[in-house]
Structures are given as structure tokens and as C-alpha cells.
Amino acid sequence: MCVLTGDSVVASDEALKAFNDLKLGKKYKFILYELNPSKTEIVVKEASDSADYDDFLAKLPENDALYAIYDFEYELPGEGKRSKIVFYAWSPDTAPIKSKMVYASSKDALRRSLNGIAADIQGTDFSEVSYDTILETVSRGTH
Structure with missing residues (x-):
């Protein structure tokens, strides 16, 4: 169990x-994280081995914030398959203000604990987390 320091949120x-x-x-393709009910710890909401990006998008709530990790695989012409781990801070415009604030203020507690993240995505609507948008982000600088 993680130890709390003051009011800070920690990753479980x-x-x-x-x-x-x-x-x-490589047990999972993506992981969804949420805050526990007392807002003191970041816990796993769901983990999946589905390789379908649409399955991942379907799990993002329309009216609430969460964090996610996705093992994003893509192919570059002439360079073969690549894989990058992407961190998502999902905070849709329709989420309650308090939820968005708590998730924004506790993001670093999780993000700092995870080594090997290739890209950080801040998503407020589905266009910002579309496959093509993420592909463009992760493939930048790899050509």
C-alpha cells in the first residue's frame, strides 16, 4: 500500500x-485509471488486451475524466512496425468542473511514476484522441 503525504494523491x-x-x-494493450472514491489514490479501472483502437476509444467516458495508457502500434513505410506507449489525460468538456480539477491536479502523481512513456496526450474531445491524431503525434521525429 502506498503512503499518503499530506493531501496528495498517489498511484496505487x-x-x-x-x-x-x-x-x-505485453499483457495489456491499454489501461484505464481512475481516482478511488476518497480521491486519495489512482487505481486501475480496467485493463484490456484488445488491439482494436476503437475498443479503447469506446471506453473513454463522455462525461468524466480519467487517465489511460495505450501501447500504440503503427507502421512507417519502409521502416516496419513501431510501438510507443502513450499517456492520456482524458478530461472532456462535459465532465464536472470538480472532476476535471481533481484529475488535472493529480495527473503528475501518476505520470511521474510511469517510466517509458513516449507521448502525453491531453484529450478534451474525441477528435484529440483519434487514431490519426495519435499516429501523427507518435510518428513525429521518427522519420
Whole structure:
């Protein structure tokens, strides 16, 4: 169990283990994280091995914030397949203000705990997290 310091939010051991299972063990394709009910710890909401990006998008709530990690695979012409781990801070415009504020202020607690992230995405609507948008982000600087 993680120790709290003051009012800060911490990433649970389970959250960190799931990330390592995705990164090192390739056990998952994506992980959704949420704050526990007392807003003191970041926990795993769901982990999936579905390779369909639309399955991932379908899991993003229309009216609430969350964090997500996605093992994004893509192909560059003449260079073959690549894989980048992407961190999403999902905070749709329709989410409650308090939820957006809590998630924005606690993002660093999770983000700092995860090593090996290639890209950070701030999503407020589905166009910002579309496959093509993420592909453009992760493939920049790799040509």
C-alpha cells in the first residue's frame, strides 16, 4: 500500500504493476485509471488486451475524466512496425468542473511514476484522441 503525504494523491501499487505488465509483459494493450472514491489514490479501472483502437476509444467516458495508457502500434513505410506507449489525460468538456480539477491536479502523481512513456496526450474531445491524431503525434521525429 502506498503512503499518503499530506493531501496528495498517489498511484496505487496495482496501478504501477498494471503499467509494468503492459510495458514489459505485453499483457495489456491499454489501461484505464481512475481516482478511488476518497480521491486519495489512482487505481486501475480496467485493463484490456484488445488491439482494436476503437475498443479503447469506446471506453473513454463522455462525461468524466480519467487517465489511460495505450501501447500504440503503427507502421512507417519502409521502416516496419513501431510501438510507443502513450499517456492520456482524458478530461472532456462535459465532465464536472470538480472532476476535471481533481484529475488535472493529480495527473503528475501518476505520470511521474510511469517510466517509458513516449507521448502525453491531453484529450478534451474525441477528435484529440483519434487514431490519426495519435499516429501523427507518435510518428513525429521518427522519420
